[in-house]
Amino acid sequence: MSRAREIDAALTAARSPRGLPEGVSVPGDVAPPNRPFHRSLTGLPVAVKDLYPIEGVTCTFGSAALARTGEITASPVERLLDRGATIPATTATSEMGATAYTEPIGMPAPDNPLRPGMTPGGSSGGSAVAVANGAVAAALGSDGGGSIRVPAAACGLVGLKPAHDVRGGRLATAGFLTRSLADAALLADLPDPGGYRIRRMRVGVTVEPFHADVTVGKHWREAALTAADRLADAGHEVVAVPSPYDPAGPDVFHTFTEVMTYFASRMPDDSYSPMVRWIRARGREVSDAAARRHHRLRLELPEVVRGRWDVDAVITPTLAFDPPPVGHFGAMAPERNFLAQTEWTPWLSLWNLTGWPGLSLPVGDAGASVHLGGVRCGAGDLLGLASDLADPTADLHAPVRAALLPDGPRP
Structure with missing residues (x-):
């Protein structure tokens, strides 16, 4: 696929009746006054999922x-x-x-530029x-189980879930x-993050999957261990950590599945694909009482995990x-599809269940990324x-980066 076609498949605005031909923006005189760390994005092109x-x-x-x-503009876009x-385009x-994975129904599936x-x-x-192809400087995504961090890792980018x-x-x-x-x-x-030195932190590391029985690729394991070594060299305390879950406790990924499908079952009836129909049907099997029980387990989960992890942060692939x-x-088939996705990304949904932040970034030269x-x-x-762990000589996607930044100093 040519670069132009790759970009077109990634962007949806070009196929919308109105699109965003000149970009959506707000006049400068109506923007709110600066507050502490209210950092200006003036002129920065940011695509929207x-x-x-x-x-x-x-x-x-x-x-x-x-x-x-x-009919409205979503608050993250506002x-x-x-x-x-x-906002030059939607993605x-x-x-x-x-x-x-990203294969929209009735529209082209974007290809991986990396x-x-x-x-x-x-x-x-x-x-x-x-972002990877240079169409925009950055993009707004959403993450309910890894949906920012997975594509960031697949395409060699930084992906942040606050x-x-x-x-x-x-x-x-x-x-x-x-x-x-x-x-x-x-x-x-x-x-x-390059403008100050953070406190010394206690960082856990594990390469054992949380939510699936799958063999982790060698270079993905090595990336996590390399990241741990770099943090230790930077002065942080690095320790091995066990599974985040009590082996005798409830099945936490079952809780994730029940919560996710329960909410999906409340989506309006429309012409969905077999995969989404399966998710909705699975969610209809979850009673309101079961959903409340899973929600209580979820609210208790941070205390459970912190009881097993005496650390500030954890590294995994x-x-x-x-x-x-x-x-x-x-x-x-949909059920096997769901399991296969879990095998591909068997760590990240923990941070959606707990609400804790997560960050994916590339480490090493083998195309693998680690999750903090x-x-x-x-x-x-x-x-x-x-x-502290990033390779200071690395310049991701250097050929396109200079053309994406607005003229003048960065805010």
Whole structure:
């Protein structure tokens, strides 16, 4: 696939009736005054995942059959606009953002620019492709089980899922895909991690999958161990950690599945694909009482995990193996498809269940990425840790980076 076609498949605005031909932005005189760390995004092109409605713009929710014109602008988009960002396009996602790969229904599936022919991951896969290919400087995604961090790892990017409040039952939150840690901090309105030294932290490391019985690829394991060594060399305390779950306790991934499918079953009836129909049918089997029970277990989970992990953060691989070909998961029956996705990404949903922050970034030269998961720290601390372990000579996607930055000094 040519670079132009790759970018077109990643962007959905070009196929919308109105599109965003000149970019959506807010006049400077209506932007709110600066607050501490309210870092300006003036002129920065940030694409938006096609699950977020924008007033007057077609939103497809990952399926041509679901396309409709936005009547409101989603609050994460409003926050970007308030800070001066320009929204030049929306980006492809899986149907309702329900899968760890991006093959929208009735629209082209984006290709992986780092690994041509392979899936860019999902469900924020179009966002990852747009950033990696140089169409935009950064992209807004959402993450309900790894949907930012999976495509970031698949495409060699930085993917940040901030912390979120789980008391209302949410699994997902907004976050960003970028080419650098500094850009991730900028988009998340956090201090530049290269501008200060973080405290010495206690960091756990494990390469054993949490949620699936799968063999982890050698270079994915080695990336996590390399990251641990670099943090130890930087002065942090690094220790091995066990499974986050009590072996005699409840099946935590079952709780994740029950919560995710329960909420999916409440989606309106529309013309869904077999995979989403299976998820919704699975969710209809979860009673309201069972959903409440799983929610209580979820609220207790942070205390359970912290009781087993006496650390500030944990390193794992982001993925268990390299991205498979486009169409690999979709060719499977839905139940097997769901299990296969879990085998590919058997760690990340823990941070959606707990609401803790998570960050994926490339480490080493073998195309693998590691996940830094917060346990007793915030997203800013994770960015600082990542800065300590990142290869200072690496310049991700250097050929396109200079052309993406606005003229003048960075805010």
